[in-house]
Amino acid sequence: MADPKDRPSILISLERGVSEDAWEWVSYGAEEEGVPCRLEEDATGSDTVEQAYNASTLSRFGIGIGIGSSEIVLHEAHMPKGTPVLRRSLRDGNALEVCRMFGHNAARMVTQRPLLLQPVGSNDVAVGDGGNKNTRAQQKKHEPETQVPEIPEIKKEVTTVTQETVKEGDRFDTEDVAPDEIKRAVSAVIRNLRERGVL
Amino acid sequence: VAQIVAGIDVGNSTTEVALAETGKSPDDVRFLSTSRVPTTGIKGTLSNLPGILYALKDAADAAGIKMDQLNLALLNEATPVIGDIAMETITETIITESTMIGHNPNSPGGLGIGVGHTIHIRDLVSAKRGEPVIVVIPYEYDFDLSASMIGQAIENGVDVQGGIVQSDDGNLITNRLPKPLPFVDEVSQIDHVPMNMLAAVEVADRGQVIRQLSNPYGLATLFSLTPEETSMVIPISKALIGLRSAVVIRTPEGDVKTRRIPAGTLKLIGKSQSISVELDGGADAIMEGRAEIGELVDVEGEPGTNVGGMVERVRGTMAEVTGKGVKEVKIRDILAVDCLVPQHVSGGLAQEFSMENAVGLAAMVSTDRLLMQQLARALTDEIHVPVELGGVEADNAVVGTLTTPGIATPLAILDLGAGSTDAALLNKDHSVKSMHLAGAGDMVTMLIQRELGIGGQGAFDVAEQIKKYPLAKVESLFHIRNEDNTVQFFPDPLDPKLFGTVALVTETGLVPIDTNHNLDRIREVRREAKRRVFLRNSIRALEDVAPLGNIRNIDFVAIVGGSGMDFELSEMLVKKLAEFGTVVGTANIRGELGPINAVATGLLLNYAKRTGTVRKDVE
Numbered sequence: 171m172a173d174p175k176d177r178p179s180i181l182i183s184l185e186r187g188v189s190e191d192a193w194e195w196v197s198y199g200a201e202e203e204g205v206p207c208r209l210e211e212d213a214t215g216s217d218t219v220e221q222a223y224n225a226s227t228l229s230r231f232g233i234g235i236g237i238g239s240s241e242i243v244l245h246e247a248h249m250p251k252g253t254p255v256l257r258r259s260l261r262d263g264n265a266l267e268v269c270r271m272f273g274h275n276a277a278r279m280v281t282q283r284p285l286l287l288q289p290v291g292s293n294d295v296a297v298g299d300g301g302n303k304n305t306r307a308q309q310k311k312h313e314p315e316t317q318v319p320e321i322p323e324i325k326k327e328v329t330t331v332t333q334e335t336v337k338e339g340d341r342f343d344t345e346d347v348a349p350d351e352i353k354r355a356v357s358a359v360i361r362n363l364r365e366r367g368v369l
Numbered sequence: 370v371a372q373i374v375a376g377i378d379v380g381n382s383t384t385e386v387a388l389a390e391t392g393k394s395p396d397d398v399r400f401l402s403t404s405r406v407p408t409t410g411i412k413g414t415l416s417n418l419p420g421i422l423y424a425l426k427d428a429a430d431a432a433g434i435k436m437d438q439l440n441l442a443l444l445n446e447a448t449p450v451i452g453d454i455a456m457e458t459i460t461e462t463i464i465t466e467s468t469m470i471g472h473n474p475n476s477p478g479g480l481g482i483g484v485g486h487t488i489h490i491r492d493l494v495s496a497k498r499g500e501p502v503i504v505v506i507p508y509e510y511d512f513d514l515s516a517s518m519i520g521q522a523i524e525n526g527v528d529v530q531g532g533i534v535q536s537d538d539g540n541l542i543t544n545r546l547p548k549p550l551p552f553v554d555e556v557s558q559i560d561h562v563p564m565n566m567l568a569a570v571e572v573a574d575r576g577q578v579i580r581q582l583s584n585p586y587g588l589a590t591l592f593s594l595t596p597e598e599t600s601m602v603i604p605i606s607k608a609l610i611g612l613r614s615a616v617v618i619r620t621p622e623g624d625v626k627t628r629r630i631p632a633g634t635l636k637l638i639g640k641s642q643s644i645s646v647e648l649d650g651g652a653d654a655i656m657e658g659r660a661e662i663g664e665l666v667d668v669e670g671e672p673g674t675n676v677g678g679m680v681e682r683v684r685g686t687m688a689e690v691t692g693k694g695v696k697e698v699k700i701r702d703i704l705a706v707d708c709l710v711p712q713h714v715s716g717g718l719a720q721e722f723s724m725e726n727a728v729g730l731a732a733m734v735s736t737d738r739l740l741m742q743q744l745a746r747a748l749t750d751e752i753h754v755p756v757e758l759g760g761v762e763a764d765n766a767v768v769g770t771l772t773t774p775g776i777a778t779p780l781a782i783l784d785l786g787a788g789s790t791d792a793a794l795l796n797k798d799h800s801v802k803s804m805h806l807a808g809a810g811d812m813v814t815m816l817i818q819r820e821l822g823i824g825g826q827g828a829f830d831v832a833e834q835i836k837k838y839p840l841a842k843v844e845s846l847f848h849i850r851n852e853d854n855t856v857q858f859f860p861d862p863l864d865p866k867l868f869g870t871v872a873l874v875t876e877t878g879l880v881p882i883d884t885n886h887n888l889d890r891i892r893e894v895r896r897e898a899k900r901r902v903f904l905r906n907s908i909r910a911l912e913d914v915a916p917l918g919n920i921r922n923i924d925f926v927a928i929v930g931g932s933g934m935d936f937e938l939s940e941m942l943v944k945k946l947a948e949f950g951t952v953v954g955t956a957n958i959r960g961e962l963g964p965i966n967a968v969a970t971g972l973l974l975n976y977a978k979r980t981g982t983v984r985k986d987v988e
Contacts, residue, residue: 198512202476202540248847248862255846255865282844283475284869284881 178230180207180276183221185238195266199273372440376972381787386424387969395978402431443759443972456729477614478539478552482571483530498526503568512538516545531570535559568618583609608723633674652705668700683732704731704808711822731808759972763793763803769971780925785932792910804913816898838873920949927956933964
């Protein structure tokens, strides 16, 4: 087997001092999509965008992620250095979900599948379950049609579907506390059971 | 004396205007400008007025004249037909107990097939040694925890066969187990999965589809079914065909069946006879009956059945539009098309779809001339210019089309509009024969929408766009691959939201389609819909107008109207009609306008011919 450094991977640049959890969650996202990724210590930069860009240029896939203390950035080697593919704040309380979403998206850049614009793993929205979200987006798209002066019916012909910006991040802030707590509670139970020799 | 005349053609979807200055002789016609705007309201009704005014103003502006310089406006005597469409499924799959998850998540975990009783992950600790189980993992259990609990259970001798996962963690779980097991993930309604029931989980390798669960005998083998029971599970197998992963759960009361909805019969009433056709027989049976009956006087649907509802709905819409009584609305033609539409399986767990048979029906009714006269009067009041009805639409269209370079009689024109397919034949002796058939652009749009299962508000508009524009797959942030496999690069990066999507290539840029269908499937559905409506109707219409009913007797066929601008239709028609040895092509009105403005142009030419001749006689 070749040197792991030579294997095509998504490269991740982690700013010094940022929790390892962040990069681990990115790797979960990439793993679920079935694309290899690893940390690259040589990719550094003065800010997170530059980190991500440098990681992408070192990656054989040309895909890099930069994780800073306040934001996460997805970059692609062909993009202009200052124009990352996606960037999101990590201060909205669901940082780990956002990291995992970036892992999914980095992998999707490799597998050529549409990117996720919302974090994965809320109770009611599953990833593949795009149908629901999309219908809502579609409805949104067509709303503006009605507000045309004079001859409303004329619209039907000339409308082109314009993709409205999906508002990111405003749905999950309140919901994602619960799973973590449940996880902690369950781990505690398991630990207890182990200690008592039941498991 | 020269006068400025406007020719106005109100079509189903667009209103077109031509402005010209006419002189003394029939040949003295100087075209000033043309315009084309979407029609407002249903054609032949007063609601068309705003569109007409808009188009007139556009044309006047383009010609650099004021509206009050107009001497006369000519209104086409619109094809006295309007069409409507309806669709009903004739089969339906119902699962009375939740017994099936047929599901295509993006990334199911593991590989293979597992059979066992469903068990909640928290109860794994109490599972018996050697007992085959299928673990049910709700969202609260993340993959690390799930994997360690399952790993522990396996170590304790529990025979874990696979799992059903609510979140998108299938791969993550299976990667953390001592041996790969099949996990179906992204099952949204996991709380509906019954516990302690025999279940089978199957995950196929990438690029493969499941084989065991989509095979009735496979299910019979896994669940030890009797022959009677096996015949009951056919709908399950049918719904699971072509998926990469699936779960089937056997509940004692579980019952799945395909219900054939009593679709009813359609009664075609002709001049001398009437024929009843079972809708169950599909579109072909209906169209055979339609061909047999000759000229259609009316159509009735069996009351209390699907088709009865469909026919009444069409009649109701038409009555509303024309202002006639429901009883007076007569359906003069129908076009039936078979299709397969994805329908929600009632009782499924993860929004399963099953492909069900459906019949789409387009109907056409006659309107009367009175309406156009009303419209002409209203227009006069509005623009203070005399408005005349300028003769039958087909005559004008043919005369307008004759301005296409390289064309001669006998000439047939095909106008594949939104609501109806119209054909007209101009013989050498200048007699015109015309024909109107049900089913055109709107029918194609409906087929696309239903077959691709595009839902939600604005679904029809999305389907309309799919009909109009070619597709491309966005392969990177800098290039797309068009549906003909050519690659197109962009100097600036595309919006990341477009990445990986199937998009429409429009004049204003790429428009992503919200769908899980791949490019090939969308393209196939689009082309098939056009084939089944446009091609079939073109042949039907041309056979009707052709001398002796033989298309070979027509020398020239020209496609006019908006459909002539369709990016693939004329090519499809050319291929199809080539076998009759006829010259087929898209008209090029006045050698410059392409397939549009035929009627408006014809109105002016016919007018000049009429008046010019009269004046000459006077002189």
